[in-house]
Amino acid sequence: MFKTDDASLEKLSFTFTEQDIARFRRLLELLKMNDLGAISDEESTRLAIGLDRIGGLKLNGKVYAFYVEDTYASKQGGDSGEGVELYMRRGNRLEEYQVNFDRNWVLKVDQVVPKLKEDGISTIYTGNIPAKEYFLGIPAESDPEDPMYRSTLNDHNIAKFEASEIHVVKLEHLI
Numbered sequence: 394m395f396k397t398d399d400a401s402l403e404k405l406s407f408t409f410t411e412q413d414i415a416r417f418r419r420l421l422e423l424l425k426m427n428d429l430g431a432i433s434d435e436e437s438t439r440l441a442i443g444l445d446r447i448g449g450l451k452l453n454g455k456v457y458a459f460y461v462e463d464t465y466a467s468k469q470g471g472d473s474g475e476g477v478e479l480y481m482r483r484g485n486r487l488e489e490y491q492v493n494f495d496r497n498w499v500l501k502v503d504q505v506v507p508k509l510k511e512d513g514i515s516t517i518y519t520g521n522i523p524a525k526e527y528f529l530g531i532p533a534e535s536d537p538e539d540p541m542y543r544s545t546l547n548d549h550n551i552a553k554f555e556a557s558e559i560h561v562v563k564l565e566h567l568i
Contacts (some may be wrong), residue, residue, distance in 0.1 A: 394432065397443035406450040409557075410516065414451070415564035418444045421567065448568025452482050456490055456509070458517045458554070458561070459531075460546045465496045465539035473498035477550055479505055479517070480531060480541065487529040502553040509559055517554065519546040520564035528567045 395405065409417075415526045419439050424430035430437055457480045467474025476499030480487035491505045509517070521544055522533035546554070551561045 394402045394436070394441055395429045395443065397439055397446070399407035402443055402447050404452065406447045409447060409451075411448070411451055411562055411564060411568065414444050414568050415520070415566045416449045418448075418568060419555050419566040430469065437529065440565065445568060449482075449485065453484060453526060455482050456480070456514055456517045457482060457487060457518050457567075458505075458546055458550075459522070459543040460519075460550060461499050462542045462544075463496060463539075464541070465536070466498050468539075469497050476500045477502055477546065478507060479509075480529075482529065487531050496539075502550050502557070502558055506554070506557045506559060508555075516562060521545045522567065546564075 418441060420445070421430075421437055425434070425437050432440075459478050459480075461476055463474045463476075465474075476493075477491075478489075478500065479491040479494075481490040482488075491500060491508055491549050493500050509515075520528075522528045522531065524533050526533055531543065533543055545563065546561060551563070553554065554561050
């Protein structure tokens with residue numbers, strides 16, 4: 394379908410948007426899952442790896458945001474258990490960018506926007522980490538005793554970011 398050598402992937406990274414890559418990656422996943430593809434499993438895997446590499450080229454140094462529900466923080470009272478976490482992509486891993494180290498509460502949108510603006514970041518990316526899986530080192534769920542769940546930013550938080558002039562790109566498949 395397309396070449397996956399480094400030079401070809403770099404050229405494709407200039408043509409494909411992040412949403413294109415995520416949609417194409419999701420399509421490959423659905424075709425394989427429902428046994429609807431006309432290409433071999435090996436070809437499908439090669440293309441998926443190529444798309445992930447293109448995504449890595451395009452999104453290196455970008456910020457990912459997740460909606461967080463922390464059951465431990467919820468026990469502390471109020472709305473302290475729901476909020477957001479932000480991570481910066483560095484190659485094939487996510488590094489903490491704005492994450493509360495104290496599980497007594499979770500950061501809110503209005504608490505993270507000033508640093509985004511200070512650092513000149515006007516676009517962030519979100520998507521769903523499948524249950525029981527990891528995305529670039531970040532789990533969808535952690536702490537079995539007092540679970541913490543990470544998922545796509547909800548519409549309410551997206552609206553808050555957008556109102557603060559931070560554009561949110563919602564990816565069909567995290568890349």
